[in-house]
Amino acid sequence: MIRAEDVTVELDGVTVLDDVSLEVVPGEVLVLVGPNGAGKSTLLGVLSGERNPARGSVTVDGRAIGSIPSDELARLRSVLTQDNTVSFPFRVSEVVAMGRSPWARQIEGRSDVAQVIAAMDAADVRHLATRRFTALSGGERARVSLARVLAQQAATVFLDEPTASLDLRHQEEVMRIARRLASEGRAVVVVLHDLSLASAYADRLVLVAAGHVDSVGSPSEIITAERVERVYGLAVDVHEVNGRPVVVPRRNLG
């Protein structure tokens, strides 16, 4: 379990996260939402150990995250970043297999090939296995990167805007994968912009606004027209579909 307590992050003297506390719980999809520049990605960076907070602490199962060796940390958590470029023309299967590298000297490393194939199946990229990564489309690259993160088999999975370059079907599929990871007992932390998509798949939503956690709770608790208007500065209607909120901006199209 990853826990952040009273975390403050400063970038070039500007406070981008101010006194944030948050718990990442196994078996749960936790979605971070909020306007651009609110600090979602920074919060993800702090929780994943990539960024050191100026004040406050982040712990993994009670251990300070900064004290965990990087190879061990790679077995505890995986991170899908938005950087989907690969410098050399590796094959898709090779890129996905790179996700297994933290396990290279572990007993679990013996099931590498099976893990790689399962990850490629889950992310719907097995048919691309022998293609060169550099020759893929943006959406294909994003899914291959997701497969690599799945192959890493970490207890906590961080996904930074995993749906950004994906079509409708693959967006839903990625979020279904997130749900499945949670049902396997992993903790899943996702940064998303689409409030309706977030509401449909999240167990808990964290609404981040101007470096603060504005509110934490179930989607129907958090996503109200009043709150979205206040945080985003945009008038919206909130409907309910299958018991989950759906956000529609109020559009005045003449």
Next chain:
Amino acid sequence: MRGEVMVVGRAVTLALVLAALLIGGVVLSAVIGQLAISPAEVIGSILRATGIQNPWAPQDPILESTLWVVRFPRIAMAIGVGAALAVAGAVMQAIFGNPLAEPGVVGVSSGGALGAAIAIVIGVTALGSATIAAFAFVGSLIATLLVYFVARANGRTEVVTLLLTGIAVNAFAGAGLASMLFIADSGGREQIVFWQLGSLNGSSWPEVGIVVVATSIAAAAALILARKYDLLALGERNARHLGVNVERLRIVSIVLVALLTGVAVAFCGIIAFVGLVVPHIIRMAIGPSHRPLILASAFGGAALMVYSDLLARSVVVGADLPIGLLTSLIGGPFFFFLLYRQRKRSGGWA
């Protein structure tokens, strides 16, 4: 998986081709020269040196000394330097995340040559050939560090920035070399000019020993790090998330590049483009995975250098062309072709 079998098959084919090329090149280089020596005499002489008496061994002491004092050290030097430069290129491309990074192009070789020239001018060469190697290493190291920290952003290097940095480093090292040329006495001048052009002429066994030992150590280290170079291709952040200590990998790799380039430059001068051409061809043949790439580059670089040197000393009768001139003659257009292709692919000079 079928793809894997195919890749392994290609790797085996490549290994056989490289081995055949290298052995053929060594035999040709031993045989061809002003003094014609037959392949049987070459094999006989080698067998005798390993303690096996045989009828093929040459009786003529001039033949014997031509082989053991002139040709063999030169061939061994070509193998060592070729391997060093090709591996340096592969490692440099890995840490720069850019297939166009090369010790000659970005000025690491010039840095090494400047170091060697300084050693000659201030007269520390009295302490032996290892001193020149040490100075060349320091020169290469400073140049690598400079290029690395100036040209990189977000863990990758844009082609434009890389080449512009290379121009600046090369210009500065060139000016340094010119100053050394100005200060040096006539003997020193000759040596400095030799560094600028690159040549394997006059290789001696002690020098070969230094090059082979340094190259073996550095290449072995690069092979150990190869898996991490693969992960680095995902970008620095992703590599870090997969447990790579990127900072340490960077520093170790920079020292490796400087060591490999430094020893090569110290005894043979600036021989450009080997580190560019060889890894590139290997990558086209067996893909970018770094362990086979580095291993094959070492052998490919050795083979290329053996043939280049043979050409350098036999293409003009009675003259020994600078080998750096030859590699640049081939490597220059090749580099141009790579730039052109990269530009077409990415739609600009990014």
